[in-house]
Amino acid sequence: MKRGLVIALALVLFAVLVPGVFAQKITVWCWDPNFNGYSMKQAALVYNKTHPNVQIDIVDVAQDIEAKISAGLQAGGAGLPDIALFQDFRIEQFLHDYPDGFVDLKAAGVDYSKFAAYKVGPMTVGSHIYGIPFDTGSTGLWLRTDYMKQAGLNPDSYAGKKMKWAEVVNLGVTIKAKTGQPLLSYQSDNFDMLRIVVQSTGGQFFKPDGSLNLRSDAFKKSLALFKELNDKGLLYPVVGWSDWINSINSDKAAGFLNAIWMVGTVKSRPENAGKYMIVPTPLIEGVSGAANASNNGGSSWYVFASSPNKAAAVDFLKSVWATATPDTLAFYNTILKGAGAMGTFLPSQAGSNYTAKDEFFYKSQPVYKDFAGWMANVPVLKYTPNYQPMRDAVAHAMLKYFQGQIATVDDTIAAAEAEYKQVMGQ
Amino acid sequence: MALRGTYERYLNRFGWFCVAPSVLFFGVFLAYPILSSLYYVTRRWKGATNTFIGLGNFVRMAHDSIFLQALGHNFIFMAIQVPIMIFLALLLAVLLNQGIRSFRGAMRLAIFLPSVTSLVVVSVLFRALLQENGLFNNLMIGSHLISAPIGWLNNSFWAKVTIMLAITWRWTGYNMVFFLVGLQSLDSQIFEAAEVDGASRARQFFSITVPLLVPIILFSAVTSTSGTMQLIEEPNILTFQGGPANGTMTAALYIYRQAFFVNFDFGYSTAMSYVVVLIAGILAFIQIRLLGGERATR
Numbered sequence: 001m002k003r004g005l006v007i008a009l010a011l012v013l014f015a016v017l018v019p020g021v022f023a024q025k026i027t028v029w030c031w032d033p034n035f036n037g038y039s040m041k042q043a044a045l046v047y048n049k050t051h052p053n054v055q056i057d058i059v060d061v062a063q064d065i066e067a068k069i070s071a072g073l074q075a076g077g078a079g080l081p082d083i084a085l086f087q088d089f090r091i092e093q094f095l096h097d098y099p100d101g102f103v104d105l106k107a108a109g110v111d112y113s114k115f116a117a118y119k120v121g122p123m124t125v126g127s128h129i130y131g132i133p134f135d136t137g138s139t140g141l142w143l144r145t146d147y148m149k150q151a152g153l154n155p156d157s158y159a160g161k162k163m164k165w166a167e168v169v170n171l172g173v174t175i176k177a178k179t180g181q182p183l184l185s186y187q188s189d190n191f192d193m194l195r196i197v198v199q200s201t202g203g204q205f206f207k208p209d210g211s212l213n214l215r216s217d218a219f220k221k222s223l224a225l226f227k228e229l230n231d232k233g234l235l236y237p238v239v240g241w242s243d244w245i246n247s248i249n250s251d252k253a254a255g256f257l258n259a260i261w262m263v264g265t266v267k268s269r270p271e272n273a274g275k276y277m278i279v280p281t282p283l284i285e286g287v288s289g290a291a292n293a294s295n296n297g298g299s300s301w302y303v304f305a306s307s308p309n310k311a312a313a314v315d316f317l318k319s320v321w322a323t324a325t326p327d328t329l330a331f332y333n334t335i336l337k338g339a340g341a342m343g344t345f346l347p348s349q350a351g352s353n354y355t356a357k358d359e360f361f362y363k364s365q366p367v368y369k370d371f372a373g374w375m376a377n378v379p380v381l382k383y384t385p386n387y388q389p390m391r392d393a394v395a396h397a398m399l400k401y402f403q404g405q406i407a408t409v410d411d412t413i414a415a416a417e418a419e420y421k422q423v424m425g426q
Numbered sequence: 427m428a429l430r431g432t433y434e435r436y437l438n439r440f441g442w443f444c445v446a447p448s449v450l451f452f453g454v455f456l457a458y459p460i461l462s463s464l465y466y467v468t469r470r471w472k473g474a475t476n477t478f479i480g481l482g483n484f485v486r487m488a489h490d491s492i493f494l495q496a497l498g499h500n501f502i503f504m505a506i507q508v509p510i511m512i513f514l515a516l517l518l519a520v521l522l523n524q525g526i527r528s529f530r531g532a533m534r535l536a537i538f539l540p541s542v543t544s545l546v547v548v549s550v551l552f553r554a555l556l557q558e559n560g561l562f563n564n565l566m567i568g569s570h571l572i573s574a575p576i577g578w579l580n581n582s583f584w585a586k587v588t589i590m591l592a593i594t595w596r597w598t599g600y601n602m603v604f605f606l607v608g609l610q611s612l613d614s615q616i617f618e619a620a621e622v623d624g625a626s627r628a629r630q631f632f633s634i635t636v637p638l639l640v641p642i643i644l645f646s647a648v649t650s651t652s653g654t655m656q657l658i659e660e661p662n663i664l665t666f667q668g669g670p671a672n673g674t675m676t677a678a679l680y681i682y683r684q685a686f687f688v689n690f691d692f693g694y695s696t697a698m699s700y701v702v703v704l705i706a707g708i709l710a711f712i713q714i715r716l717l718g719g720e721r722a723t724r
Contacts, residue, residue, distance in 0.1 A: 063546075067686035073473070074692070097473020097690050188580055189669040236558070239579040240666040243553055252559070389688050396671035403581065403670075419672075423688055425470075425486050 023053045024312045027081035028301075029061045029069075034264040036085055036134065036299065039335040043320045046331045050319075054312060066090060073098045077306020082313040085134065088122045088298045089383045089391070095125050096385040103303040104128045108314045110322050116344040118380045123300060130302055132317045133344040137259035137297035138375040139196050140278040141168065142266070144181075145362045147254040151178035155277055155362060160370070162292040165225055168282045172234040175254050184229070185253040187244045188237035188402070191395040193257055195381075196296050197222045200281050202289030202379035205394075210384055212420060214394070214413045218287045223398065223409045225284065230402045257281070259296040260371040263340025267360055277362040280374055293377040298344075321345065336368055342375075386424065393419035463696045471693040483697035493698060496668075496675045497705070499586070503676075504654040504709075507590040512646050515598045516639070519605035520631060534606075541600035549664040552592055553579065582673030585665045589674050592660050597653070601646045608642040609635070644717045648710045655706040658682060677702050 030036040037058050044056035059081065061068060072080035073094070086094065095102065106112060106129035112120050119133035141163075145155035151174050158171075172183030186193060198205070203218030213219075229235050236253040238244050248256060249269045256262075266272050280292040301321065303313045320328055324347040332348030335341040337356065343349075354372055357364040397416035400406045406415055420426075467483060469476040487493055522533060540548070555561045556578035563575040578588045612635070620630050636643070658678040661668045667683070668675030677698065685695035 064686075067682075070473075070686050070690055074690070093690075094473075097475075099474065101474070189666055189671070237577075237580055238557065239669060240553070242550075243557065247557075392667075392688070396669075399580075399669075399671040405582075419492065422490050422492050423684075425490075425689075425691070425694065 023055055024309055025055045025057060026083065026309055026313050026316055027057045027059060028083040028085075029059050029065060029081045030085040031060065031062050031065055032264075033060050034268060035261055035339045035341060038264070038339045039134070039341045042331055042335050042338070043316075046327050047316050047320050049327065051316075054316065056316065069094070070098075072306075073101045073304075077101075077304060080304050080306060082307040082309045083301055083303055083317065085299050086131070086302055088119065088300060089387045091131065091300065091302070092122050092383050093385040093388060095123070095130060099125070101305055102130045103305050103307075103310055103314060105130060105132060105303070105314065105317070108318065110318055114322065114324070114346050116346065118378075119298065119300065119344045121380070122383055123302075131300035132302075132321045133300045134321075134341070135261060135298055136342045136344055136371075136375055137261060137295045138342065138371040138378065139200075139257065139259045139281050139294045139296050140371060140374065141255065141257050141280070141282060142262065143255040143277050143279060144275050145277050146275050147175055147179050147181050151175045158279055159277060159363075159365070160279065162280045163282045164285050165282045166285065169228065169232065169234065172229070172254075173232060176233060179254070181254040182236040182252075183234040183254050184236065185244060185247045185256045186235040186237050187239070187241065188235075188399055189239055189395055190241075190244075191391040191398075192296050194222060194226060194394065194398060195391075196257055196281065196294045197225065197284060199296075199379060199381045200291055200294035201284050201287040202291070203287075204382055205387070205390055206382060206384045210386070212390065212417055214416055218284070218290075219413070220409050221284050221287055223401065223412060226398065227401060227409075259298075260340050260342055260367070261297060263367065264338075267340075273360050274362060276360075277365060278367055278370060280370075289379065291377045291379060293374040293379075295375075295378045295381065324348070340368075342368065342371060386420075389420055389423045390416075393417075393423065463699070466693050466696040467700060469693040471691045473690040476693060479693075483694050486694065487698060487701065492672060492675065493677065493680055495672065496677045496680045497702075499674060500655055500657065500676050502586065503590060503593070503657060504651055507593055508647065508650045508654060510590075511594045511598050511650065512601060512643060514594065515601035515646070516605050516636070516643070518598065519602045519609055520635060522602070523606060523609045537599040537602055539599065540596045543596075545596075545659045545663060548592065548596060549660075552588070552664055556588060577670075579665055580670050582670055585670055585674050589657075589660050589665060592664055593654070593657070597650065601650065604642050604646060605639060608639045612638055640717055644713065647713050647717070651709050651713065652706045655702055655709070 028040055030040060032038075037060055040056075040058050044058070047054065047056065065084070066086075069080065069084060072078055106127075110129070110132065112129055115133045116136070119136075120129060123129055123131035123133070143155070143158065148155045148158070148171075153171070153174065163171075168183070175181055175183055184193075198219055201218035201222065203216050203222070204213055205219075207213045236247060238247045238252075245265055247253065248262075248265065249272070266276055281294045283292050284290050301317055303310060303317065307313055320331065321343075322345065324345075329348055329351060332343045332345060333351035333353045335343065336351065337353040337358070349372065353368055355366060355369050357366045358368070361367055393416045396419060397406065397412045400415065401409070401412040406412050468478055468480055470479045470482065518537060522530060522537075553560075557563070558575050558577065558580070560578075562578065563572075566572045567575065576584050578584050616634055616638075617630060620634060625633070656678050657676045661674040661676050661679050662682075665674040668679050681695045681698045681702070684698070685692050
C-alpha cells in the first residue's frame with residue numbers, strides 16, 4: 001500500500017519535472033497582440049517546426065512595460081523575461097544606463113549587413129550590437145475616401161499625390177466645411193505626429209554632441225504648421241493611445257498621420273473596408289532636405305543578459321528573424337499582410353505581399369509597395385539616450401502653445417528646453 | 427523559582443516564535459528599505475551606476491519647478507477634494523441611516539462599489555464619458571448649459587476637476603462606510619431628547635451627529651489626506667501621465683517617473699519621497715491637534 005503510494009508520487013513528480021528538464025521555455029514581452037504579439041506568434045510557429053520541444057510564451061504587457069523592465073534590471077534581472085521588445089527611440093537609454101543588461105548579438109553571430117542600416121544604429125554601442133531589428137515605421141497620410149466624396153472631392157485625384165502641407169490644410173478646410181469632420185485624429189499629449197513632420201524635413205532634435213537642438217528652422221516651421229492645423233479646427237484631440245485608436249475606429253475624423261503598423265488596427269474594424277487611402281507624407285515647404293516620407297515608431301527584440309535561457313533565446317531570434325530560409329521568408333511575408341508588420345530583414349523584401357494589392361483599401365491600393373517605396377527616402381533620425389525627456393517636454397510645451405498659455409513659437413521652444421533641463425537635473 | 431524561570435523563558439521563546447514572521451516581514455519590507463534609503467538619498471543614480479552627491483538631490487529639488495508644481499497640485503486636490511468628500515460621505519451616511527428606508531442594502535452597495543472597482547475600468551469609463559464629444563459634453567451642449575465642449579482631459583484646469591471628480595466618486599462610499607458604523611454606535615436617546623427639545627433635523631446633524639463623529643471624521647481626514655499626498659494612479663491612467671502638459675502631475679507620479687521611466691534616478695526619487703513623507707506627517711499632526719485628537723483617540 002505504502003509502496004504503491006510512493007510509486008504514484010514518483011510518477012507524478014516525474015510527469016511534472018521531466019518536461020521542465022527537457023523542454024525549454026522562452027518568455028517574450030511585447031505590447032500589442034494584433035501586431036508585434038501576432039508577429040512573434042508566427043515566428044514561434046516557424047521555430048517549433050524544427051524545435052518542437054521549445055515552448056515560446058508571448059506575454060502582452062500593455063501597461064508600463066518599460067517601468068517593469070527597468071525595475072527588473074535594477075534588481076539584477078529578477079522577474080524579467082528572456083526576450084523583450086523595445087521601441088527604437090527608447091533602447092539607447094537602456095543600453096546606456098544598463099550596459100551589462102543585454103546580450104551582444106553581434107558576438108553571437110548575427111549578420112547585420114542583412115538588416116536596414118538605420119535600424120542597427122540605435123542598438124549599436126561601440127563594437128557591440130544588441131538587438132534584432134523588427135519593423136519599420138514608414139509613414140503616410142491616411143485619408144477616408146468616404147468623407148472626401150461627401151465633401152464633393154474626387155479621391156482619385158489625390159491618390160499617390162505628393163502634397164505640400166498647404167494643400168493638405170485646404171483639403172482639411174473643405175472636408176470640415178462640408179462634413180463637419182476634422183481632418184486628423186490627434187493625440188494631444190503626444191509627440192509622435194510632430195516627430196513625423198520634423199523628421200520628414202530631415203531635422204534633428206539633438207546636436208551631434210548630444211545637446212538639445214530645438215531652435216532649427218525645420219522645428220519652428222513644424223510647430224507653426226501644427227498651430228495652424230489646431231486653430232483651423234482640423235485636429236480631433238484625444239488623450240492617450242487607447243482613446244486615439246478608439247477615435248479612429250469610431251469615425252471621429254477624416255484621417256490621421258501615422259505609420260504602416262496602423263494597418264492591423266484599421267483592419268480590425270470590418271466597416272473600414274474600402275474606405276482608406278494612404279498618400280505620401282506631406283511636405284513642409286521652404287526647408288531644405290525635406291522629403292515626402294517619414295518614420296514613426298519601429299521596435300526591435302532584445303535578449304536580457306540575466307536570462308537563464310540565453311542560448312535558446314538567441315538561437316530562436318537568430319534562426320527565425322535573421323536567417324533567410326524558405327520558411328522564414330514566408331514568415332516575413334505573412335506578418336506583412338497579416339498585421340502590417342514590415343520587417344527590416346532585407347532578404348525578406350522580395351516577398352510576394354510586398355507588391356500585392358490589398359483589397360481592404362480604397363481601390364485595392366498596393367499599400368505595402370507604397371510604404372516600402374517611401375521608406376527608401378526617409379531622412380534618418382538620431383535618438384540619443386535622452387530622447388524620452390525631450391519628447392515629453394516638447395509635447396507639453398506644444399500643448400500649452402495650442403491652448404494659448406504660450407504665445408509664440410520661440411517661447412514654446414524655450415519652455416520645452418526649460419522643462420527638459422528640469423527633468424534631467426541639468 | 428527555577429521552574430518559574432524556565433516557564434518564563436518558554437513563554438518568551440514562544441512569544442518570539444509567534445512574532446517572528448511579522449518581524450521578518452517588517453525587517454525585509456520596511457526596516458531594510460528605510461535604512462537603505464539613507465544611502466540612496468545621497469547619490470545621483472543613473473541605471474546601473476551612481477555617484478555620491480551629498481545633499482545635492484535636495485538642492486536640485488528646490489530648483490525643480492515641476493516637482494514644486496506637482497506638490498502644489500497635491501495641495502489643491504487636498505484642500506478642495508477632501509472636505510467635499512467627507513461632507514458628502516457624512517451626508518450619505520446620515521441619509522442611508524435614517525432617511526431612506528427601502529432599498530437600503532442596494533443603495534449601500536451602489537455607493538460602496540466604486541471603491542472596490544479596478545482603477546483601469548474606472549478610467550476607461552470616465553474617459554469615454556469625458557471625451558470631447560463624449561456623453562458629458564454632449565448632454566451639456568444638448569441642454570444648452572455650455573456652448574463649446576469642455577476639455578475635461580485636455581485642459582489643465584478641467585483635468586484637475588476631472589481628477590477630483592474621479593477621486594470623490596471612488597472614495598466617498600469607502601468613507602461613508604466608516605460614518606455608517608459610527609452612526610449606528612450613537613445612542614438614539616440623545617436624538618430623542620433633542621427631538622423633544624424641538625431641535626430641527628439640520629440642527630441635530632450639526633450640533634449632535636458631527637461632534638459625536640469627530641473621531642471618525644478625524645480618521646477619514648487623516649487617511650484621505652495622506653491618500654491624496656500619495657495620489658498616483660488617477661493622474662497616471664485617467665489624465666495620462668499627469669497630463670495635460672503636467673497639469674495633473676502629482677508628487678508621487680513624478681517620483682515614479684523619475685525612478686522607473688524617464689531617468690532611472692532612484693536617488694533623486696528617494697529624496698523627493700522623504701519630502702512627501704515629511705509633509706504628510708506634518709499634516710496629520712496638525713489635523714490631530716485641530717480636531718482634538720487626544721480626546722478623540724482615547
